[in-house]
Amino acid sequence: MTLPIVAYGDPVLRKVAKDIDADYPKLEELLTNMWETMYGASGVGLAAPQIGRAIRVFLVDTTPFADDEELSEAEQKKLKGFKKAFINAEIIAETGKEWAFNEGCLSIPDIREDVKRKDTVTISFLDEDFNSHTETFDGLLARVIQHEYDHIEGILFTDKLSPLKKRLLKGRLANISKGKINVDYRMRFPNSKKGR
Numbered sequence: 001m002t003l004p005i006v007a008y009g010d011p012v013l014r015k016v017a018k019d020i021d022a023d024y025p026k027l028e029e030l031l032t033n034m035w036e037t038m039y040g041a042s043g044v045g046l047a048a049p050q051i052g053r054a055i056r057v058f059l060v061d062t063t064p065f066a067d068d069e070e071l072s073e074a075e076q077k078k079l080k081g082f083k084k085a086f087i088n089a090e091i092i093a094e095t096g097k098e099w100a101f102n103e104g105c106l107s108i109p110d111i112r113e114d115v116k117r118k119d120t121v122t123i124s125f126l127d128e129d130f131n132s133h134t135e136t137f138d139g140l141l142a143r144v145i146q147h148e149y150d151h152i153e154g155i156l157f158t159d160k161l162s163p164l165k166k167r168l169l170k171g172r173l174a175n176i177s178k179g180k181i182n183v184d185y186r187m188r189f190p191n192s193k194k195g196r
Helices: 027-040 061-069 071-078 139-152 163-178
Strands: 045-047 058-059 083-105 107-124 134-139
Touching: 027 045, 027 058, 027 083, 045 139, 058 134, 058 139, 061 163, 083 139, 107 163, 134 139
Parallel strands: none
Antiparallel strands: 045 058, 058 083, 083 107, 107 134
16 A cells, blocks of 8 residues: 655654664564555655654665666676665764765655765674664765664755755755645645545
């Protein structure tokens, strides 16, 4: 089932999400619905706070990036078919040099900005079977994981912009929270009289 994506301005997007255990109610169904919601909105990542749940769960599928001809063949290969659920994730280290990439977010439609992030991330997490992993990712894969990880920490990509950029976007962000935007997927707007 496709779930509505929570728009900018909703307090759930600012909460530090809580760990869950294997007894979390209907987790399998939740993950299935999150995948469906992410694909329905043409996303490459989705975090539980974006569907209104302040829990440490996010999904990543970088396959759509694998067709980018500007990427090296090795990078394309890494991105193709990378599909993972991250539960109770904790970033252990962010290393390498910072680089800028144009990011967007399903909770902040129609706004894209260059964000600087470190090249490499080491993260510990549980998979959907609650098996423990510690893995290191780099490049675009690391970036998508860092973006989704920020969501479970209550951080949005717009927080990483310069004060000037934030001021310039203020009106557009306010309109998003009011639902004054056209999107082709279901959303829930915190400052709107009507949800979509």
